[in-house]
Amino acid sequence: MRSLEIKRDMGDDDIAQVTHLLDAAARADGRRPLSDHLYLDLVSGGLDGFAGLLAFEPGHDHPVAYAQVSKGNASHAFELVVHPHHRYEMATIGPELMDAALDVVRGEGGGLVNWWVFEPTSAHSELARSAAMEQTRTLYQMRRTLPSERHATITTRAFVAGADDEAWLHVNNRAFADHDEQGGWTAETFGQRQHEDWFDPAGFHMYERDGRLAGFCWTKVHRAGHSASDPSREGDDGEIYVIAVDPDFHGLGLGSELTLAGLDHLAASGITSALLYVDAANEGAVAMYRKLGFEVAATNAAFTADVAPRPGLTAAASTTAAATATERGDT
Incomplete structure (x- = not known):
């Protein structure tokens, strides 16, 4: 039993x-x-x-x-x-x-409960229905090969632990104010990520404008055998892990530029495959990534219940x- x-x-x-x-x-x-x-x-x-x-x-x-x-x-x-x-x-x-x-x-x-499922099947849908859960979100995994045909025209610098933490938390939480997973980060949450084996400040690009942090592109490398989508892959995967622009700097095309800065860094590190995750409902972001050569490779779904x-x-x-x-x- x-x-x-x-x-x-x-x-x-x-x-x-x-x-x-x-x-x-x-x-x-x-x-x-x-x-x-x-x-x-x-x-x-x-x-x-x-x-x-x-x-x-x-x-x-x-x-x-x-x-x-x-x-x-x-x-x-x-x-x-x-x-x-x-x-x-x-x-x-x-x-x-x-x-x-x-x-x-x-x-x-x-409270609200979100069940995330990678490539949901009819069995997942049936289990969700039995628990009175409805599909409320779809998350795309998008991929492209590297290097990119386009390159960043802005100048970024590497993240400096200790000196940049407060400014980064401020921009991240403003940019993701309505996002359950990425919003509301604390210094403790951020510190956990910085202590992960994969963390590399050289791949964490900060962009400053008018004396402020205007946006960032944080990359992550999945080493061969530990790929985000295929542990048997022989090559490393580079991920646009978190990318955001402070709301005060929206409309300046910084999303594309910061993505390109991340892809340039990954390609220069010898990475030949890049991935990212984006909410399917964010049509503007999906369109931007398509213009940058990304295509949908996999789908995650969130089933939600108000318990x-x-x-x-x-x-x-x-x-x-x-x-x-x-x-x-x-x-």
Whole structure:
């Protein structure tokens, strides 16, 4: 009989078990599971609003599935990973983990929950319907080869840790004020990214105008064997990881120029393939990237539900329950 462990903070052994499962899924699917911010929440041991759900079956010394809830800027993010050897049980494992995860959110007072799925299938859609979730967003992965035919005409400089943090956070949070994953970053969130193995300030381009930070293009390199879309790729992938222009400088064509600055840097580093992610509803950005030679290569979908709080749970009780669960390491 399958058992489920719900953890509000993750120890080293828990993280190692989940990482083993994620690696197995990556080998089977040709892409890494868990989005960047959920993965960082996992390896950090779990921040406020975190819940890791590990499913076990008798006779197996590893979890057969993992789900995670992480609280974002204005909603909860949810993702689900089933071990490749147990996907024939998806029809039962999926609903069990989904129900348990949504119950965690109910116990914390409810709220919006977004379930991100890479290349959704009819099985994903059916699971979403069973949980009263509707598809609300589509995210494109766009790709192109390098070098680019066009090059940046603006001059950028490399990010300087410590000196640029405050200005970057200000521009990022203004540019992504309505974005759940990228908006509302704190110094702690930013510091986590800077301590990742892939972080390289030379690939983090800052553009100043009129004595202010006007925009930036932050690139990321996925080394061969750890590609964002195919761990078996022999060459490295370069990603336009985060790009933004301060709203005060919109309308000056800086989005294209900053993208080109990032592509120029990647090409000069020997990268021959570039990718980025963009919301399909952002038609202006999609059109801009197409003009820069990008084409849609894959699609992610977000299924969303507005989860009501658990009946009889007051806001104060919700806060107390969450704090108690965090202290115990369970729910």
